[in-house]
Amino acid sequence: MSPVVVVIMGVSGCGKSSVGVQLARLWNATFLEGDAMHTGHNLAKMASGVPLNDDDRLPWLLALHSRIRRAVDFRDRLVVACSALKPEYRHVLIHGRMLSDEDDVASETERRDAVAFVLLAPDVSDLRSRLERRAGHFFPASLLDTQLSTLRFEAAELFAHEVPDEDGVFPPPERIADRLASALLGSSSSGGSGASGGSGGPGTAAATARPP
Ligand SMILES: Nc1ncnc2c1ncn2[C@@H]1O[C@H](COP(=O)(O)OP(=O)(O)O)[C@@H](O)[C@H]1O
Numbered sequence: 085m086s087p088v089v090v091v092i093m094g095v096s097g098c099g100k101s102s103v104g105v106q107l108a109r110l111w112n113a114t115f116l117e118g119d120a121m122h123t124g125h126n127l128a129k130m131a132s133g134v135p136l137n138d139d140d141r142l143p144w145l146l147a148l149h150s151r152i153r154r155a156v157d158f159r160d161r162l163v164v165a166c167s168a169l170k171p172e173y174r175h176v177l178i179h180g181r182m183l184s185d186e187d188d189v190a191s192e193t194e195r196r197d198a199v200a201f202v203l204l205a206p207d208v209s210d211l212r213s214r215l216e217r218r219a220g221h222f223f224p225a226s227l228l229d230t231q232l233s234t235l236r237f238e239a240a241e242l243f244a245h246e247v248p249d250e251d252g253v254f255p256p257p258e259r260i261a262d263r264l265a266s267a268l269l270g271s272s273s274s275g276g277s278g279a280s281g282g283s284g285g286p287g288t289a290a291a292t293a294r295p296p
């Protein structure tokens with residue numbers, strides 16, 4: 085199954101919302117801002133400088149899962165901005181529960197293939213200055229380190245992994261969105277899963293095709 089849902093993931097300030105809005109426009113999808121679905125408790129906790137834990141995040145991830153599930157079932161394109169920092173969290177987004185023994189059965193694979201994860205990973209110095217410049221947001225720059233230490237992923241989980249180019253420049257949101265949209269439109273017209281034509285090198289949107 086080609087992707088129906090794209091989750092733009094990564095730590096705070098990496099550009100999830102900026103890329104997500106533009107990708108949704110180009111790919112003709114609905115955009116869902118994950119932060120809009122946090123509980124008041126979670127927002128207040130982060131605003132007070134305390135990072136969320138697994139228990140705080142679970143209801144939020146389940147709420148996002150129900151939107152993702154509906155999009156997959158109805159094949160309604162959806163782009164979601166969500167930190168999705170751990171493999172366990174991404175599993176909840178796709179399947180609506182934590183990892184379990186049943187996870188490798190064929191029906192689960194189809195659902196997994198319908199959801200593409202795109203990791204945005206600017207340099208830490210870039211992230212820090214973006215967060216320090218971002219006025220009026222509930223998320224304090226002081227929490228960036230906890231986000232970076234919580235983030236875990238394997239290349240095979242990702243549809244694309246965006247990093248700075250060889251000159252250390254992170255691409256603008258428009259360029260990332262453009263490349264993602266081309267890869268997604270290519271993957272749906274060819275009927276295949278994952279991105280096609282990526283070089284696999286750093287800085288390449290859609291560089292990492294999902295394994296079959
Ligand atoms: N690719 C980019 N290059 C430079 N600045 C960016 C880029 N993407 C986002 N920004 C800026 O970084 C800040 C955080 O972006 P945002 O999209 O809100 O990130 P997130 O949703 O991941 O927290 C904003 O001020 C935004 O304008």
Ligand SMILES: O=C(O)[C@H](O)[C@@H](O)[C@H](O)[C@H](O)COP(=O)(O)O
Nearest residue numbers: 095096097119136141167168223
């Ligand atoms: O899982 C979490 O700890 C939060 O979701 C966190 O990752 C998110 O980043 C904040 O909500 C800040 O919002 P932005 O990511 O949009 O800056």
